[in-house]
Amino acid sequence: MGDLSGYKGAALRFLEKAGAAVGDVLEVRATWGTVTGTLVPRYLYGDGEHIVIKLKSGYNVGLSLGDLSGVRVVAKGDRPSFSPPQPPKPSKGLPKVLLIGTGGTIASRIDYRTGAVRPAVTSEELHAMVPELSQVARVEPEIMFDILSENITPAHWTRLARRVAKAVDEGADGVVITHGTDTLGYTAAALSFALAGVPIPVVLVGAQRSPDRPSSDAPLNLIAAVSVAGTASFSGVYVAMHQGESDDKIALHRGTRVRKNHTSRRDAFESVDVPLAAVWGRGGLEHVADGLPPRGREFKPSPRFDGAAALLKFYPSMPGGLVRAAKRAGAKVIVMEGTGLGHVSKEVAKELRLFIRSGGVACMTSQCVRGRLDLSVYDTGRDLTRMGVLPLGDMLAETALVKAMWVLGTGAKGEKARKLMAEDLAGETTTRTFPG
C-alpha cells in the first residue's frame, strides 16, 4: 500500500482501489478526455472529491471524482532517500511576522518527493520551501481560508482586516498575506481602506507561477514580503510582486494604486500613475519613496464592507437597462468605467440621472486605466457633472468599487457617502493637475 498523503473519503477509496500512491504516474480517464500525470499529495484542508495530478507541463490539475471513469497506474514513483531539511531555531532578535494564507499557491511548499504544491502550514514546511525566511523573521503561519481568489467577497476582507488588527494588538512587527493574484489588487485596496493608519507594514503577496515550477516567482516574492513586513521603517498596505521578468527585484506597490495588467507575466502587477512605494533586492530595500508613513501611527480599524456597490463598464450601445439592473440587484453606489476623460452615451447618462434621483450615488472612472478624468472639457462631461455624477480623478475603477463597498460599510449614505468617495483616504487618488 503506497502513501496517499492527504487523500480522504471517496478520493482515497478511488486511489486505493487502483493501487495508486503519491508519486505514481497515472492515466486518468474522465468524461471529457484522458490525462496522464504524477499523483501529488492533497493538502490539509483538501476535500474528498478530487484527486490532483501534475501534468508534464508543470501545472497541477484537480480532477473531480464525478467526472472520472477509470484510472491506471502507468509507472510507480520512486521513493526518495532524503527528508526535508529542518529549520534552525529562529533567533530571538528577529522581527515577528504573521503570515496569513488565503488560498493562493504562493504559500505552498514544494513536496520533497513529487514536487507537488501544498500549503505550507508549519514553520518546518515554510523553511523547507524558503530556507531564507528563517534568517529574516520569526514567521508565524496561519491559514485563514483556502479559496480561489475569484471567490473572495467583502466578507473575507472584513475577516482579514480584523485578523490584521488583532496581530497589531498582539505585537506583530508586520503581516504578510498570501493571496491568489486574480483579485489581489481588489483585496489590497480593501485592506488599505479598512486598515487606514495601520502602524505596521501589511504586505500582500502572490505568485504568477506555482512554486513547483522552475520559473516560479513564489520564493522571492515571499522572502521580500516577509523581509519588508518585518523590517521596513514604513507602515501601510502594499503588494509585493516581481518588478521585472528577471528574478532579482521585487516591487512594492501601494495598495490602492496597483493593478494586475497581464494574465501570466511575473511582473503582471503595476503601480498605475504613481511611483513604486519601494524596491527590494536580495540585499534588502534598495529604494523607498519619499513620504511613506512611519511605523507606529494612530490606528482604528474600520473593517466592515457592504457589497451594495456595482462596477459597470461602458461600451458603445450599452443598454440603460444594465444601470437599472444594478440598482435592482441592490446597488446603492454605481461605479462607471466611462471612456476617455469620463464619458458615457446619452442613454446611459439618462439612467444614471434616474439612479441619482432615486438616492443612488453614481461615480465615474475611466476604462483607459491610466490618466485622470476631466469632466469639464466636453458637453458630455459637463452634463454628467450637472446631474450629480461624481468624477473620481485618477482613481482606479477597481479601487473605486472596493472603496464604495467600504464607504457603505461605514454606514455613510447620500452626501456623506459622496464626500467620502471624493476624498483621498488611502492614497487612492492624487491631486496632480490635469497635464493638458
Place this chain on the structure above:
Amino acid sequence: MGDLSGYKGAALRFLEKAGAAVGDVLEVRATWGTVTGTLVPRYLYGDGEHIVIKLKSGYNVGLSLGDLSGVRVVAKGDRPSFSPPQPPKPSKGLPKVLLIGTGGTIASRIDYRTGAVRPAVTSEELHAMVPELSQVARVEPEIMFDILSENITPAHWTRLARRVAKAVDEGADGVVITHGTDTLGYTAAALSFALAGVPIPVVLVGAQRSPDRPSSDAPLNLIAAVSVAGTASFSGVYVAMHQGESDDKIALHRGTRVRKNHTSRRDAFESVDVPLAAVWGRGGLEHVADGLPPRGREFKPSPRFDGAAALLKFYPSMPGGLVRAAKRAGAKVIVMEGTGLGHVSKEVAKELRLFIRSGGVACMTSQCVRGRLDLSVYDTGRDLTRMGVLPLGDMLAETALVKAMWVLGTGAKGEKARKLMAEDLAGETTTRTFPG
C-alpha cells in the same frame, strides 16, 4: 454689428442682444457659475442652442442657452489683418484619399481669427489647417456625422463601412476617418471585421488635444494618416496616433489590437501584445511589420452589426443578476471580462451556465488587458470550459464585444456564432502559445 459666424436661432439672438461678436472676450453667467473666455465661431452643422467660448486653459466649452442667465462683453476682439492662405492646385499625380469626418476635433481647422476649432469641410480649410496635406494627397473631405464618439453605435459602424466600400469602388487610393478618441478603438475593430480584405489602407485617426492648442497632436496625426492611406503598400484597417509624447513619430496600430490606455496623453493608444503595424516619421514610413496584407486583395464587405451583445466586467461579489439583466436587455452574446487567466466567481459562473443553456453564447476575456487566457490551469477555468464558456485567447475585451455584434450582424447563431467568435478573422487573436 460684429461677426457672429455660424451662430443661428436663439443663440444668435442672445449674442446680438449683448452686442457680442466672435473674438470678443465674454463673461457668461450660467446657473452653475460664471465663466470668462473668447467667443469662437460655430461650425456649419452647429445647432442654435449653444454658444462656444474658449477658456484661458485653451479648451473650448459649449454652453447651453437654457443654463445662461446673462452675458457681458468684457473686451472687444481684434480684427486680424490676414486671410487664410490658399492651397496650391493639387498635383494630378498624387494619390486620392477620402477623408471622412465623424465629429472628432481632429479634422477641425484653426480659425485664423480666434484660434477656434471648426470642422474643416473644404479643401481650402484643410489646407489652411495642415498645408502639408496638399503635398501628399488629393484629399476629398466629407463629413458623415458630427457626434461625440461616446454616442457612436453599431449603426454608425455600418454606415462607415458602406461608405468605405463605396470609396473602394470609386477608385480611392486610401480612406482616412477622423474620430473622437473615446471609442476610436471600438470603431477600428468594427471596421476591421466589416471590411476584412479591404484592398486599400483605411486609417482611423484622432487627436488627444484639440488643433487650436499649441500641444496639439492633430496636424501630425492627420498628415501621417493621409500619407499612409495614400501611399502605403499595404492594406487593412489601422489607427494612426502619436507613438510617444514628442511630436515626431506616428504609430500605426492594427485595428483589432489597439486600446486607449491613457485619458489624455498624446500616445494614449497602444498596440496590445502585438508589434506596431508600422511607424511613420516626417519623411514617410520608417518601419513596416512583416506580413501586412498587400493592396488589391479580394474584398466583399460585411457591414451589418447587431447590437445584441453585452460586455460585463467581473468583480468580487458581482451579482449574478447582472448576467440575467444583460439577457433581458436582449443580449445573445455575453463577453465577460474575467480576472487573470479568465475566471469568475461561482455565482457568476452559475448564471453563465443558465445563459448558455437558454441558447446564449458566453465568451471569456481578461480584465488584465494584456496577456492570454488559459482556462486549463485552475478548477474555475475548467468548470467554465465544461459549461461551454468560450475562451477568447488574447483577444481584447472591447474587440470581442464589437466582434460579437458583427458576428450577430452576419446572421450567425449558436454553434456558427461560437465558431466565428473563436476563429481569427482580422488579426484579433494570435496563436502564440502560453508563455508559462
